[in-house]
Amino acid sequence: MDVATGVTGGGDGFREKIKENCTACGRCTASCLLLQEIGEAPLNIAGRGPTIEEAFSCNLCELCAAVCPEDLSPAGMFAAKRIEAVANGEFPIYDYRYLFPDRELNICKLYREKYNIDYNDLPIDQKGEAAFFPGCTMLTYAPAITRAAFNHLQELWPYISLLTDCCGKPLYQMGLKERGENYTGYIKKKLKGLGVRVLITACPNCFYQLRAELAPAGIEVRTIYEIWEDGKAGTSLITVHDSCPDRHEGIFARQVRGVLEQLGYQRVEMEHHGTTTFCCGSGGQVSHFRPDLAEALISRRLEEAKNTGVGILVGYCLSCVLNFARISTGIKVRHALDLLLGLDEDYHEIKERVRALFSGPEGEENWRRVMAE
Known part of the structure; x- marks a missing residue:
C-alpha cells in the first residue's frame, strides 16, 4: 500500500502500466459505477490521461484492481492525477x-x-x-x-x-x-x-x-479483534460489509467473522464481499466531491444487503456504518463492536446532526469558524 495514493503501487506508473497491459476486457467497468459513467475502458483513459473531475470522482476503493486479470489499477491512476492536480493548483482542495x-x-x-x-x-x-x-x-x-x-x-x-x-x-x-x-x-x-x-x-x-x-x-x-476476549453472545442472522482498505489482505474480514461466529451469530454473505466488496460511498472522500455518485454506491450496497434476508448489516468501519444507517431499509445497521460489547447504538440520525451544525445563524458561525484561514 502506497500511503501517498491510498492504493497499491505509486506514482504515474499506474497510467503507463495500463497503457501497456490493459486488454479492455471490461471486468473493471462491469464492477465500477464511475467507469460505467465515463463510458471508456481504462486503456483509453490512460491514453488520453484522466481528467481532474474523473480523478476526484473515483472512490479509490481498488475494486478495479481486485477484478483485473492483469493486476492493473485505474484507481491508482486517478489517485496520481489527484496529487498532480493539487500540486499544480488545478483543483480547489482548500475549499474542503x-x-x-x-x-x-x-x-x-x-x-x-x-x-x-x-x-x-x-x-x-x-x-x-x-x-x-x-x-x-x-x-x-x-x-x-x-x-x-x-x-x-x-x-x-x-x-x-x-x-x-x-x-x-x-x-x-x-x-x-x-x-x-x-x-x-x-x-x-x-x-x-x-x-x-x-x-x-x-x-x-x-x-x-x-x-x-x-x-x-x-x-x-x-x-482490536485479534486480541478480543469474551464478548456478548448472540444468535441473530447477520451479513457483514467488508471495508475497502481491507480488500487485498482481508485481516479485518477474517477476524470479525471469526469472533462473531464464536459468539453464535449466523451469517449470510452478500454477493460481493471480501476481495470483491462494493464501496460504501465514503471512499476517497467522494461523498464530498461527488455526493450523487456516493448515493448511488450506498444504494447499490444496501440492495445487496436486503437481498440476503438478514436482520442486521454489520460493518467494522464506522464510516461505512454511518452511510448505511441513515437510510431506512428495514435492516438494522450496527458496528461489529456494538455486537461484541452488547451495545445497541442507533446511527440513523448522525448525518442529520452533522448537517444541523451548519443550519441557521449559529450554523453560519460554525461554518465561518471551521473554514477560517
Whole structure:
C-alpha cells in the first residue's frame, strides 16, 4: 500500500502500466459505477490521461484492481492525477479544508465540541507500552463504543493510553501528499515520545495507513479483534460489509467473522464481499466531491444487503456504518463492536446532526469558524 495514493503501487506508473497491459476486457467497468459513467475502458483513459473531475470522482476503493486479470489499477491512476492536480493548483482542495485532520478545527472536532463529546476523564496521550487508536470517526460519532472498547482493553493493559488523533489518510486521499507525509511524521514522533510499542486500532483505514509507516520505528500495529476476549453472545442472522482498505489482505474480514461466529451469530454473505466488496460511498472522500455518485454506491450496497434476508448489516468501519444507517431499509445497521460489547447504538440520525451544525445563524458561525484561514 502506497500511503501517498491510498492504493497499491505509486506514482504515474499506474497510467503507463495500463497503457501497456490493459486488454479492455471490461471486468473493471462491469464492477465500477464511475467507469460505467465515463463510458471508456481504462486503456483509453490512460491514453488520453484522466481528467481532474474523473480523478476526484473515483472512490479509490481498488475494486478495479481486485477484478483485473492483469493486476492493473485505474484507481491508482486517478489517485496520481489527484496529487498532480493539487500540486499544480488545478483543483480547489482548500475549499474542503474542513476535512483536514491537521487543522486546529475541523468538522470532527467541531462535532465533538458542539455535542459535548470528550474523553478528558480517560488517560489521553500518556506514556506507556500500549495505546488505543480508535480513529477520528469512531472518536467523534461513536463515543459509547470508544469508551466501552477502551475499558475492555484496560483489562489486558491496565496502563493503556487513549490517542485522539486521526491517522492522516484523508490528506493523502485528497492529493495532499506532502501535507500527509508531514502529518505522518507527527504521529511517528508522538508515539515514539510516548514509548508506545503496541498500537491497537479499531478502524481498517487507520490500521493499513499506520502499519507500514510505524514498523521501522518498532511499533506493532494490531487490530482490536485479534486480541478480543469474551464478548456478548448472540444468535441473530447477520451479513457483514467488508471495508475497502481491507480488500487485498482481508485481516479485518477474517477476524470479525471469526469472533462473531464464536459468539453464535449466523451469517449470510452478500454477493460481493471480501476481495470483491462494493464501496460504501465514503471512499476517497467522494461523498464530498461527488455526493450523487456516493448515493448511488450506498444504494447499490444496501440492495445487496436486503437481498440476503438478514436482520442486521454489520460493518467494522464506522464510516461505512454511518452511510448505511441513515437510510431506512428495514435492516438494522450496527458496528461489529456494538455486537461484541452488547451495545445497541442507533446511527440513523448522525448525518442529520452533522448537517444541523451548519443550519441557521449559529450554523453560519460554525461554518465561518471551521473554514477560517
